[in-house]
Amino acid sequence: MDIGPINIIEKSDSKVYQVDFTLKEQAQQLWFEVSHCPSISLTNNADSALLALLLPAMLAKEDIHIKDAVSERLLFNLNGPYQSLVLQQIPFLNRINISAERCSSQVAAGEGVISGFSAGIDSFSTICDYFAEHSPKQLKITHLLYNNVGSHGVGEERLFKERYQQLRTTANKWDLPFIMVNSNMDDFYGKVLDFQLTHTIRNAAVPLLLQNHIAHFLYSSAYSYHDVFVGPSYDMAYSDLFSLPLMSTESLQSHSVGSEYSRIEKTLKVAQSEYSYEVLDVCVKGDSANNCSHCDKCLRTLLTLDLAGKLELYKERFDLAVYYQHKQHFIAKLLISDDPLLKEIVVWAKQIGQPFAIKHYLDAYCLLLKGLPKQLLVELKKPVKKILGAVGLYQAKQYY
Numbered sequence: 001m002d003i004g005p006i007n008i009i010e011k012s013d014s015k016v017y018q019v020d021f022t023l024k025e026q027a028q029q030l031w032f033e034v035s036h037c038p039s040i041s042l043t044n045n046a047d048s049a050l051l052a053l054l055l056p057a058m059l060a061k062e063d064i065h066i067k068d069a070v071s072e073r074l075l076f077n078l079n080g081p082y083q084s085l086v087l088q089q090i091p092f093l094n095r096i097n098i099s100a101e102r103c104s105s106q107v108a109a110g111e112g113v114i115s116g117f118s119a120g121i122d123s124f125s126t127i128c129d130y131f132a133e134h135s136p137k138q139l140k141i142t143h144l145l146y147n148n149v150g151s152h153g154v155g156e157e158r159l160f161k162e163r164y165q166q167l168r169t170t171a172n173k174w175d176l177p178f179i180m181v182n183s184n185m186d187d188f189y190g191k192v193l194d195f196q197l198t199h200t201i202r203n204a205a206v207p208l209l210l211q212n213h214i215a216h217f218l219y220s221s222a223y224s225y226h227d228v229f230v231g232p233s234y235d236m237a238y239s240d241l242f243s244l245p246l247m248s249t250e251s252l253q254s255h256s257v258g259s260e261y262s263r264i265e266k267t268l269k270v271a272q273s274e275y276s277y278e279v280l281d282v283c284v285k286g287d288s289a290n291n292c293s294h295c296d297k298c299l300r301t302l303l304t305l306d307l308a309g310k311l312e313l314y315k316e317r318f319d320l321a322v323y324y325q326h327k328q329h330f331i332a333k334l335l336i337s338d339d340p341l342l343k344e345i346v347v348w349a350k351q352i353g354q355p356f357a358i359k360h361y362l363d364a365y366c367l368l369l370k371g372l373p374k375q376l377l378v379e380l381k382k383p384v385k386k387i388l389g390a391v392g393l394y395q396a397k398q399y400y
């Protein structure tokens with residue numbers, strides 16, 4: 001994969017960072033369009049392009065050569081430690097070599113602090129900690145960021161713009177610049193590198209566009225210190241604490257923040273912010289900028305608020321009738337789930353004297369029985385695979 005050189009195009013109401021590259025011998029173009037930030041210039045080095053295209057190149061097993069300047073520190077970390085880490089998490093990727101025509105170890109004089117604002121529990125929690133009276137000066141948020149790097153699902157660009165407009169009212173109340181970044185990055189990841197598996201590196205590529213002005217990028221963590229690990233997983237967030245420092249440059253430090261809390265603690269903290277009553281957005285389903293009130297993320301948040309007696313505060317943001325329709329079945333699912341974010345609700349409900357009823361446990365038992373034939377089939381396949389493997393007719397997935 002040859003990347004570069006970088007082109008910056010100034011439009012009337014936005015700036016575009018664009019770069020040509022080759023993937024599987026096909027000429028391609030990656031672009032980022034940055035708007036709502038008239039006073040900020042874009043960085044003209046290849047740091048963002050390198051982060052954005054690293055995983056597609058590792059998937060295609062293509063070495064990268066950059067025909068432009070890149071941060072010396074970033075190049076070193078992506079060649080070595082970061083690849084070792086990501087190969088443990090996504091074992092079907094390949095180790096590659098990255099080279100660049102020029103390296104730079106210059107430090108920009110930026111002092112800004114930026115964080116994504118999606119109005120979910122994690123990002124609201126970050127605002128509560130890093131945009132408050134008690135926040136340390138050097139880490140106090142000065143800019144908010146809203147990206148389209150593949151998280152908006154069906155509806156994509158229309159939904160991205162709709163959500164931005166909805167959140168902008170809140171950002172304006174805080175008097176914070178709210179930078180919108182659109183990109184075609186998702187086009188190069190394909191189904192196998194889906195968003196949940198790769199979101200950290202996609203999002204970390206964006207603030208590097210702004211590193212002339214921004215010194216710190218705060219990425220809201222999804223998991224607590226208790227649950228983080230490096231290893232095969234469906235969600236890149238499990239390794240954020242280890243990976244984000246490796247995606248930093250001489251000018252911009254990337255941090256994972258918020259792992260000192262459980263999801264419940266974050267939700268209860270956010271429920272003290274009146275801004276959240278107007279814009280809390282936890283939903284990943286649907287094709288509108290509203291919460292569906294019945295997906296797992298909506299139900300997880302609503303059940304926590306319900307147990308805490310805070311549900312009514314959010315009646316404008318959720319359809320509570322829909323929640324009540326799905327509540328019983330969700331509790332049954334919760335009781336048999338391995339997801340740490342769901343398991344902590346079960347423990348907490350007991351701690352606050354609201355354990356789930358016997359009826360819920362019976363429902364959970366029925367759910368478990370329903371899923372049993374599928375699990376049995378998986379178990380039965382194992383010895384067959386072992387025999388086929390021994391005679392060379394089957395090859396198990398290789399883990400790094």
Ligand SMILES: [Zn+2]
Pocket residue numbers: 282283284285291292293294295296297298299
């Ligand atoms: Zn939802």
